[in-house]
Amino acid sequence: MGTLPEPFAAWFAGRGWTPRAHQMALLRAAEAGESALLVAPTGGGKTLAGFLPSLIELTGRPRPGGPGALHTLYVSPLKALAVDIARNLLAPVEELDLPIRIETRTGDTPQNRRARQKEDPPNLLLTTPESLVLLLSQPEAGPFFAGLGAVVVDEIHALAGTKRGDQLALGLSRLGTLAPAARRVGLSATVAHPEPLRAFLSPTGRPDDVRLVQVRGGAAPELSVQLPAGRLPWGGHMGLASAPEIYRQIREARVTIVFVNTRAQAELVFQALWRLNDDNLAIALHHGSLTVEQRRKVEAAMAAGKLRAVVATASLDLGIDWGDVDQVIQVGAPKGVARLLQRVGRANHRMDEPSRAVLVPANRFEVIECAAALEAVRHEELDGDPPRPGGLDVLAQHVLAMACHAPFHPDALYAEVMRAAPYAGLTRRDFDDVLRFVEDGGYALRVYDRFRKLFRDSEGMVHVRDQRVARQLRMNLGTIVESPMLKVRLRGGPVLGEVEEWFVSTLLPGDSFLFAGQTLRFEALDAMTAIVTRGGEGDPRVPTYAGARLPLSTWLAARVREILHEPRKWRLLPAPVQEWLRLQRKRSMLPEKDGLLIETFPRGGRWFLVAYCFEGRLAHQTLGMLVTKRMERAGYGPLGYLATDYVLAAWSAFEPTEVESLFEEDILGEDLEEWMAESSMLRRTFRNIATIAGLIEKNHPGHEKRPRQMTMNADLIYDVLRKHEPDHILLRATRQEAAGGLTDVARIGLLLARARGRIRHMRLDRVSPLAVPALIEEGREWVAGGAEDALLAEAAALVEEVTGGEEIFAETLAAVTEGVRVRAGVVDKPRHSKGRERPRRSRFIRSAPGSVTGA
């Protein structure tokens, strides 16, 4: 190990620090002008390691102001992280009085500061992927980045493999063109496969061009499982039964983060804790739908040590260093070992001391999952997704951004794009089609020529049409697609946050709901704002969010299956769970090691079929497509299905009787193309792709106030495009992306071959103990088959019966209603509707949980 140059050596010594091996390794890489990826557990001084070489270089060769002053660009997935790191870096810079200027640039940076930064850039600029692409789309990007010496990408594991990551990779590739000498530094939490991250960071897209610096170990975390004192719930993911135990744990620790899996769960757990909070402990709430100010307030209170606990979603998974957290509680199944470790690492940022974490399973199945997770952590088994090809929708955005920067030649841009690892395999045909899409839509019917956004000159250079196009791009840049949201405002008070529009559309004035940690009464809808007051009566509802509806992935299926198969292993499980498995054995049967257990039972007006395959969610997703297709052919009227890591559950209007035939190998021969294209999964995928590619805009110049009216229903576009130009680039992109959510048919073939002759069909009169958790899982897919019309016919016939089947109803209706005085509370509901079911008042046809939608 070498030594640090002065004045840094003295500064380290003054704090009682010695430079760590990985910090020196990054310094060596920088001196050699090489890029490097640092993989280290939380608390390893990662960030300082990433910046140290830049600080040393800038101290030796200061860069006064003016163009070319920018030396290091730092990119993080979180705005808050960029701001936090800037603050931390100021410590050494001020204490050592270094000639270095540090600034941030995010969506929150005021316009005048941005303009000033363009003229007079800082030495270190901290930003996000979106802000980076915005900078790159400016005409002045060339001189701005020309002197760049280093790019630091923080939390790189959270970006690679996502669409934001695709966008960043393309941006890095452009930086490689503007500043070829700039080295890159990646900072990552511990991951199972560092190779894809090296490739992601690499200026060439090849992993070998990036030095790998890995820090092993750190103390193993101390994990325990906490069960509720009372009954262990059968189902549900909220974990409220354990609230007293969670509260006790909070009281016994100094500072706790209570991690939950969804925003709805955060609201409920927060409420439950405050109901118990006799000691008046400072417990706060943090999730992505609260206003930025409110989140910042919680973070600041946390940093200042004023809180005892914060209930948080993934919004706190990354970043900000709060040294004082000494306990993490994970409520609900951890879903994935890498993510669990990341969360556990939020407690105790010192690497050599163990982090302490408590897992609180919400139901019986989750107890088994938690047991499996503990085993996996003990065996240091990490999970992670293999790299997937970059999204063509993101590429479309990038192409337009690059045209806004300066005219380009398609050959040169293609070569540059291929240097980004996610696009290393991009075919020229796909690239050209994306370019054509950006130009004028790229349709075979060439009628949009006069509206084109890009045009080519005689030398083949591609230019952007005008500044309006550039403005439009900048307003819509980014790859995060959200459902339409409405602000929630206290009457005469502040905005509390946002909920999805569809949720508000189900509320009537006077209804109450839980949000921002309080019970609110919905008063009225005012333009794009839901007006509420505090309080409210009755059972409050809890807003859910589309993002939360997506199932979480776990890689623990194999371990869970093993525990189920081996009654001897049940000793690992608490008594109520053992009891539950015994009950399953009595009511139905346990899945056998080599057989395939399939249960069918009626429930809530439909028939359910649950197949215990244990092949993982992706395989079950594909199987769900195949099986529902066969159910359609058999006339069972399939309505939807759900794939978890353990089971496939499908439901239908009519009883599936010939169950074995649904799982015969020849279902692989079904023509799936058309069936898949109709599926909700493909439609959802298309909606996102169309938004990111710019077909549907989030914002439109001059129409900021009513964005809804400017958008068009993606399902309608999808249907028309599929019929008239099935090979259009956006449909190819949709199929490519959806394929990532499915598994190849060959693997399904193996499963079916194994099950042949060993299918055990249990026809039950009600749901079985083991099936309960699956039926309440999120992430349902619906099937748009003939069943919808069959159900409508049934319902209409019922209505007919009730209303007496009047053929000439109009006169009758008039005659009847004319004479009758209408009284509130007597006829205020249509007779066919019962309970909470009432037509939604959403303006757009869309699918929402629990309803089947079609057009």
Added chain:
Amino acid sequence: MTPAPLHVAGERLMLDPAGLLLWPARRTLVVGDLHLEKGSHFAQGGRFVPPYDTRETLDRLQLALRRWRPARLIALGDSFHDAAGAGRLPAQDAQFLHRLLAGMEMLWVLGNHDPVPPEGLPGTAVEEFRDGPLTFRHEARRGPVKPAEISGHFHPKATMPTRCGGVTRPCFVADAWRVMLPAFGAYTGGLDAGDPAIAGLFPRGARVFLLGKDRLYSMPVAPSRARLVAAAGAAGPG
């Protein structure tokens, strides 16, 4: 395809599950908001949605015309997504439209999206059109209509509760004096028939007819809430 009969102001009308209304006595077919050239309207603004919407809508219209062979076609307004829409029709689609309308009386009721007569197309443009007891206009008029009114504009849809959850479809909305047609265009969304904008026009309640593959599915809709509250207030003590 089984049409549903409907009696309004003493006239026997037929509702086509494809979303059109037929008046057999006058050999008249009525179609709601076509929104032709909506795609190119968006393309003008830099959003290149697929340009096949006009063709798709006309294909569907052709099927209905073949089925009913009417002597007269009434389009209830918003036939084009904007005033310049007819001028943007691709030559091929314009020819197709000419062929479809050949030998037929064509009435273009003007709508809020297309307040001017469509340029270069056969037919007569009218603000509204009256024939016998029926008045055809784009947007339903508030208050009592005498004797009866056929309109479009609102793109009604409705959700029918079934034992497996609600099913949402575009729909007709009708009472003894009014029939509101669903939008017919390929790129048209919908507004729930329970929305005050629609329900307010049917103060005594209405019947909705949801479009199905081969037939319509109907259910009654209760009088609007606003009216109920008002009625309760009037009937209440004090």
